Amino acid sequence: MNIIKKSIFVIKNYGVKVFIKKAIRFPISRLNLLKQKIAERKARKNKEEVIKSLKSFSSNNPEEIFDFSWNFYSGLIRPCKIKEEFVELLKIFKELNPKYILEIGTANGGSLFCFCKLARDDATIISIDLPKGPFGGGYPEWKIPIYQAFVKQNQKIDLLRKDSHQQDTLEEVKKILNDNQLDFLFVDADHSYEGVKKDFEMYSPLVRKGGIIAFHDIAKHPPETGCEVEKFWNEIKNTFEFRELIRNVNQVGCGIGVIYF
Template sequence: MSLPSSLLGPVRRLTTAARHGWGPTRLADHAIRRHQAVQRLPELAGLVSMVAALKPNVVVEVGTRHGGTFSCWPTVAADGALLVSMDLPAGSFGGGSGDPVLARLAEFLRPGQRLETLRQDSHLPASREWLVGVLAGRPIDFLFLDGDHSLAGIRQDFETYGPLVRKGGLVAFHDILPDPGNAHIQVPEFWAELRGRYDAREFIDPPGRTSGGMGIGVVRV
């Protein structure tokens, strides 16, 4: 017998918390329900749990849009952490990052943390130059790639910004599962190439699902 729809949400949160902890589950739930994160709760909670264990000093997110997933990172980052958001103002893999979003990102920070934002194509050489300047010699601890979902685009983002991640740091990718209804999402093809070359972990809900879209993949570089 299936559960009533009114109970599915609470049960989902309980099962997610049992797997990934209450803190990550609460952050992921707020990101989805309050801050428009387009994520599955168990998948995002798994990633948040992994990042929390790292306690990063430098976080870079490529593809912030409304700030949903970004809302999680200041809470799990170190005191005094640098948090960077890079996003394309418009286009197929951009949009939604106007002044209200930028103000919201700043509100997520804890005292002592610093926010830097760039609103232009991450593929431009000037974008990498800007980030290198912002980092000022500091390596990235956690890099989240959720911008350009084309095969060429996600490969370029990884090849451009991946080398800036410290040894032992994390690089995460959203939308690693094929989605027959969204042929423009080609991250699964790149993820299939990448996961065999690194220490990789996947967060997929329900476990074992092989299609239907979304899913988060993480590599330790």
């Protein structure tokens, strides 16, 4: 779909106001995308240097870890998160001191990096990502050694490039866990209502009593984004003890929901 067809589609389906907002943001998003591509090209060329830098970084301070991931190599592993919200989640994560962690939605690897740095030294970290996923998923294969460099010496990392909704993916996660239960589950992949619901229904039974499940993007999103996490979050949150990490109650997008299982 070319830019003219896209413009007509947005105006027709979401109105002129939404189109104007998107048109204003378009040059900025294009510039950011260009910067990301340049950073990736440079990182691919200097992969050994990148891996060495990642391995040499050490901190147990959530804010320092977030800042490093945000700025590293011009945004190569930048978390798609609001700093205040995600740092607060990292503090909760650190206090939990988890050994078994599952992330659904790897994307740039920023949140995965932060989880590795704050998890136990003997932690098992699993991250699932769907190649060419519709919600921004799908990292290239050359990034795998970079993501593997996130872990501390005695940690174990498993990167599953699969559809989280497939039964064989669930079975592989169970096999990796080897009858152990998850301490922490982070859901940030398929943002459709049915998608996030399925991730919760499939993987929440693997979480231990006293564990934590966190969802990203629980705040209100414009309808054209297709993000419906808020709808599912509002349906389930009152069933549990929960917290909402939202920087501004009037903000559009992001927000993190935490349930204590």
